[in-house]
Amino acid sequence: MAHGTNRLALRRAAAQPAQAVLDGRRGPVSAPRRIDELDQGIVEALQANGRESFRAIAARLGVSEATVRARYARLCDDDLMQVVAVTNPLALGFEQALIGVKTAGSPQPVADEIAGWPEADYVVVTAGQYDVVVEIVVADRRDLLELTNRMRDLDGVVSTETFLYLDLVKQLYDWGTRP
Numbered sequence: 629m630a631h632g633t634n635r636l637a638l639r640r641a642a643a644q645p646a647q648a649v650l651d652g653r654r655g656p657v658s659a660p661r662r663i664d665e666l667d668q669g670i671v672e673a674l675q676a677n678g679r680e681s682f683r684a685i686a687a688r689l690g691v692s693e694a695t696v697r698a699r700y701a702r703l704c705d706d707d708l709m710q711v712v713a714v715t716n717p718l719a720l721g722f723e724q725a726l727i728g729v730k731t732a733g734s735p736q737p738v739a740d741e742i743a744g745w746p747e748a749d750y751v752v753v754t755a756g757q758y759d760v761v762v763e764i765v766v767a768d769r770r771d772l773l774e775l776t777n778r779m780r781d782l783d784g785v786v787s788t789e790t791f792l793y794l795d796l797v798k799q800l801y802d803w804g805t806r807p
Contacts, residue, residue, distance in 0.1 A: 661706060666691065668805040670699055671709055675802040678711045716796055717765045723772050724765050724793040728758030729779065730786040735759035738784050747775055758789070 663671070666689060673685045682696040689696070703709040717724045731738050735753050739760045743751040750763035762779075766772045772790070779788055 661708065663703075663708070663805060666695075667699055667703060667708075670696060671703065671805050672802075674700075674709070674711055675804065678713075714799075714801065716799075718793060718796050722765050723768055724763070724796075725772060726791040726793070727762045727764060727776065727779065728789045728791070729760040729762060730757075730788075731759040731784045732786050733784055735784075738782055741782055742779065745775075747771070 669689045670685060673680055673688065682700065683693045686693045686696045700709075704711075729735070729738060729742075739751050739753050742748050742760065742762055745764075747764045747766050748762050749765055750761075752761050753759065754761050764772070764775060766775055772792075776788055776790055779785060
């Protein structure tokens with residue numbers, strides 16, 4: 629698949645256990661860490677083709693396979709990258725939505741609580757109309773209703789607004805790295 633082509637999809641929430649947030653694999657993002665040209669080459673190679681072998685990447689970058697393997701492990705351990713199979717939840721029959729959440733006081737406790745829910749695949753604290761924005765994947769509309777009611781019951785939540793996805797038109801993961 630060529631670099632920059634449309635690769636639809638988002639992770640199915642059920643494929644990521646709630647424990648993933650708690651053990652740090654999908655937790656808060658830290659301050660940007662400097663990466664060198666070799667790290668950048670590995671990231672960009674895997675964004676273009678997540679199944680490319682370390683041997684092929686090493687040959688292209690002019691280093692050993694062991695070096696690529698070690699750098700890959702460090703990039704993953706430092707939460708800079710994860711390589712996963714990406715699916716389109718809508719095409720698989722799931723409901724997907726973006727939910728804007730307004731909070732009273734600090735949004736962090738609300739964001740932390742929601743981040744532990746298996747239905748939430750993306751949780752960010754934002755500046756603007758909403759304090760927290762959450763992307764969710766659920767089995768059906770009944771589950772969506774249950775989830776939004778659970779969200780509204782959280783301490784600190786003032787209101788929510790749900791944007792139900794009708795069609796996934798574009799979703800890319802190949803934005804590269806900063807030089």
